[in-house]
Amino acid sequence: MGVYIALLRGINVSGQKLIKMTELKRMFEELGFSRVQTYIQSGNVLFESAEPQQGEEPLSKRIERGIEEVFGYQVPVVIRTLDELVHILANCPFPADTLAPGESLYAALLAESPSPEGIERLLACRSDIDDYHLAGDEVYILCRQGLGKSLFSNNFLEKKLKVAATTRNWQTMNKLVQLGQAMELG
Known part of the structure; x- marks a missing residue:
């Protein structure tokens, strides 16, 4: 299992695209990711996944689709592995x-x-x-x-x-x- 960090662009800024971190965490878990945790309200989500970052459907696109389905917002998502952040x-x-x-x-x-x-x-x-x-x-x-x-x-x-x-x-x-x-x- 790899550790990934999803960085959401433009949520919870100036009252726009409001997403509660508890609900975002639940959405990630429903997508099948494990050990999900959020950090501050600006859309930083750490999670584990056995899926490759750039598989048949990139993780970022899968998460973007989930956000749109659950919250109704189009939100760009940037994914990095822990090693990439280091x-x-x-x-x-x-x-x-x-x-x-x-x-x-x-x-x-x-x-x-x-x-x-x-x-x-x-x-x-x-x-x-x-x-x-x-x-x-x-x-x-x-x-x-x-x-x-x-x-x-x-x-x-x-x-x-x-x-x-x-x-x-x-x-x-x-x-x-x-x-x-x-x-x-x-």
Whole structure:
């Protein structure tokens, strides 16, 4: 059984697409996943599955269909394995322990690999304040004045890359890895 993390985009934000975590957990269990647990209200779900992530029907599509059937919302879902999240944390080009006061770090996780044209559109963008680094299916974002003021918002990345994305702060990313590692041990 593999440990997976489902990251839902755009739920429980500004009163939109409201989903209670207890109901989301139950939906995952009804889909046949085991040891399901949620973390905070923004749609982070850890679970175990014997199914491969990219099987006949990708796990993300199966979960998206379940959310639409149960809650009536179309919600993009990005899936990563625990090992993939560990890799993301280990390969951040902006060392979290060297951030200046007021700086924050985020990871935007892409639902699929962007096209070469999308990559070109993003790489043409620069900011005098913030920085980013595209690495495969992730975008690391260093915000010097907070994500709310950053050019590199989730919507901006989706527009440039033409790929669904969901963004998490560095503390959430670390907590998801901790919870996933505890699942593996337990």
